[in-house]
Amino acid sequence: MSNLGKRELLEQEMSEQEFLAQYKAVDYPRPSLTVDVVVFTVADIPKNNYRKLPEKELRVLLIKRGGHPFKGQWALPGGFVHPSETVGDAARRELLEETGVDGGHIEQLYTFSTPKRDPRTWVVSAAHMSLIESGQLTLKAGSDASEVEWFSVTAEESSKFIRLLLSSGDTHLSATIGHEHSGGEPKVIENNGLAFDHAKIIACAVRRLRGKLEYTDLAFSLMPERFTLTELQQVYEAILQKPLYKAAFRRKVADLIDETDEYTQNAGHRPSQLFSKRED
Amino acid sequence: MSNLGKRELLEQEMSEQEFLAQYKAVDYPRPSLTVDVVVFTVADIPKNNYRKLPEKELRVLLIKRGGHPFKGQWALPGGFVHPSETVGDAARRELLEETGVDGGHIEQLYTFSTPKRDPRTWVVSAAHMSLIESGQLTLKAGSDASEVEWFSVTAEESSKFIRLLLSSGDTHLSATIGHEHSGGEPKVIENNGLAFDHAKIIACAVRRLRGKLEYTDLAFSLMPERFTLTELQQVYEAILQKPLYKAAFRRKVADLIDETDEYTQNAGHRPSQLFSKRED
DNA sequence: TTTGTTATTATCGTGGTGTTAATATCATTA
DNA sequence: TAATGATATTAACACCACGATAATAACAAA
Numbered sequence: 001m002s003n004l005g006k007r008e009l010l011e012q013e014m015s016e017q018e019f020l021a022q023y024k025a026v027d028y029p030r031p032s033l034t035v036d037v038v039v040f041t042v043a044d045i046p047k048n049n050y051r052k053l054p055e056k057e058l059r060v061l062l063i064k065r066g067g068h069p070f071k072g073q074w075a076l077p078g079g080f081v082h083p084s085e086t087v088g089d090a091a092r093r094e095l096l097e098e099t100g101v102d103g104g105h106i107e108q109l110y111t112f113s114t115p116k117r118d119p120r121t122w123v124v125s126a127a128h129m130s131l132i133e134s135g136q137l138t139l140k141a142g143s144d145a146s147e148v149e150w151f152s153v154t155a156e157e158s159s160k161f162i163r164l165l166l167s168s169g170d171t172h173l174s175a176t177i178g179h180e181h182s183g184g185e186p187k188v189i190e191n192n193g194l195a196f197d198h199a200k201i202i203a204c205a206v207r208r209l210r211g212k213l214e215y216t217d218l219a220f221s222l223m224p225e226r227f228t229l230t231e232l233q234q235v236y237e238a239i240l241q242k243p244l245y246k247a248a249f250r251r252k253v254a255d256l257i258d259e260t261d262e263y264t265q266n267a268g269h270r271p272s273q274l275f276s277k278r279e280d
Numbered sequence: 281m282s283n284l285g286k287r288e289l290l291e292q293e294m295s296e297q298e299f300l301a302q303y304k305a306v307d308y309p310r311p312s313l314t315v316d317v318v319v320f321t322v323a324d325i326p327k328n329n330y331r332k333l334p335e336k337e338l339r340v341l342l343i344k345r346g347g348h349p350f351k352g353q354w355a356l357p358g359g360f361v362h363p364s365e366t367v368g369d370a371a372r373r374e375l376l377e378e379t380g381v382d383g384g385h386i387e388q389l390y391t392f393s394t395p396k397r398d399p400r401t402w403v404v405s406a407a408h409m410s411l412i413e414s415g416q417l418t419l420k421a422g423s424d425a426s427e428v429e430w431f432s433v434t435a436e437e438s439s440k441f442i443r444l445l446l447s448s449g450d451t452h453l454s455a456t457i458g459h460e461h462s463g464g465e466p467k468v469i470e471n472n473g474l475a476f477d478h479a480k481i482i483a484c485a486v487r488r489l490r491g492k493l494e495y496t497d498l499a500f501s502l503m504p505e506r507f508t509l510t511e512l513q514q515v516y517e518a519i520l521q522k523p524l525y526k527a528a529f530r531r532k533v534a535d536l537i538d539e540t541d542e543y544t545q546n547a548g549h550r551p552s553q554l555f556s557k558r559e560d
Numbered sequence: 561t562t563t564g565t566t567a568t569t570a571t572c573g574t575g576g577t578g579t580t581a582a583t584a585t586c587a588t589t590a
Numbered sequence: 591t592a593a594t595g596a597t598a599t600t601a602a603c604a605c606c607a608c609g610a611t612a613a614t615a616a617c618a619a620a
């Protein structure tokens with residue numbers, strides 16, 4: 001940095017054009033660059049119902065790894081970034097390729113770069129968060145249908161643990177990833193048995209989602225075109241993991257929504273008015 | 281992805297140990313990975329004073345580029361990431377190497393990856409933000425003292441422009457970077473003449489700083505050990521670019537600070553009580 | 561002692577929020 | 591037809607945070 005080599009001396013008299021023409025790839029070591037995508041949705045819990053209405057829960061999409069390393073363990077969808085795309089582009093592409101999930105909100109989260117986070121080689125990953133509405137996803141499974149699964153998330157703040165509940169199809173199994181057992185409370189183990197540092201990434205995403213929920217309109221990425229205020233409130237409650245007061249909640253979201261002249265049908269009780277996200 | 285090659289078939293029967301032993305570097309193209317650091321401080325404006333007290337302004341640290349590309353233009357401090365460190369480590373190291381600035385708060389901002397952002401080759405940069413107190417910095421200039429400079433920032437929200445005012449030493453020149461002219465209002469040109477996409481990065485940093493100022497204790501990274509409430513308020517006003525009400529401000533920061541039994545001296549008016557950041 | 565200047569705190573109105581409770585509207589059933 | 595069960599919607603009220611202004615305190619200098 002202090003000694004000027006022959007090349008640096010030459011640079012002094014070159015124009016930028018000339019410099020770029022003679023420039024060769026840098027001699028610094030380069031990492032592999034990947035993206036990992038934390039896909040969230042909020043879906044109804046298939047209740048073991050007495051007649052209670054279905055509440056909702058926050059879910060994250062995972063893929064079972066077919067190859068080494070971490071073979072057979074669950075991991076976030078993701079893959080290598082191409083030179084012709086941004087990391088955001090790569091996140092969208094990988095998501096579509098690996099899970100069939102298209103569109104929806106997607107945003108960059110944080111870049112994970114701990115040296116040994118991938119046992120193979122130097123891999124840096126730009127983590128992303130994606131939100132999609134649970135109604136319009138059909139997991140058309142790029143490789144194998146049984147390899148892609150939704151998991152219920154209940155993450156405690158400021159914890160390196162995430163509690164993941166296997167939520168497969170209609171049955172709602174209670175299990176810790178990689179350590180399934182018969183019913184009861186799930187035993188939480190380090191990383192939940194997730195591949196790489198993906199448990200840490202999910203925790204980061206949950207924190208971000210909770211934070212932005214309160215001062216953005218992020219929640220509407222999880223809603224259909226038309227929705228009731230109760231449904232909207234249930235989405236907030238599922239993410240924040242706490243009950244909210246009806247009246248206060250309605251006041252708070254009042255200027256984010258527009259009312260329609262449609263109502264729910266055949267409910268056995270007073271029908272709910274349908275609302276839509278306010279565009280402005 | 282669908283065709284299983286010989287190598288993939290072999291993987292099926294290998295243990296993870298065996299796999300890692302035979303693993304060779306991936307065949308995907310790899311980007312160069314850099315960090316760029318937006319260093320903020322808040323310092324007194326050397327007023328052309330009638331007897332007005334010095335107000336404060338937000339400043340960012342820039343380095344004049346000695347080599348191609350963007351030779352002679354101003355740029356953020358930064359450099360290549362090593363395989364043995366995280367991007368955060370690299371940000372701290374480069375900051376110390378290039379500007380002599382040590383310590384202070386530092387956090388990751390956003391990763392910029394637009395394919396042609398560097399004219400040489402594929403370079404992805406993890407942008408960071410750093411906050412330091414203006415009192416304890418001595419820019420001991422890694423290379424050349426005149427190459428490192430503080431610039432006053434006044435960034436309008438949601439604009440791709442940043443207005444930078446050259447704030448050099450005692451004199452407060454009014455100029456747009458790369459397009460200096462004699463006094464008056466600075467003419468704002470695209471990117472302010474900054475290298476690469478660094479204007480965009482600075483805008484991103486200012487947005488983040490303003491946002492987190494209101495719900496974190498980030499401001500104290502810009503304060504000395506002991507400070508008056510007026511000084512603290514001036515820091516907030518300089519960053520948010522708007523006046524705040526005294527009483528309301530004091531109520532808001534009341535539970536972030538501890539009072540001391542010290543006061544300012546020889547002021548010609550009622551002395552101010554000194555406060556410190558509350559640790560808990 | 562008066563004046564100029566800044567620090568600190570009191571006060572008051574307003575608006576948002578937590579909380580409870582009343583009212584509305586449907587399907588179902590006696 | 592009227593009562594019941596269930597959920598939706600909104601009214602009402604207390605309380606607290608905040609915007610905004612004004613009063614008081616403490617120092618140096620004239």
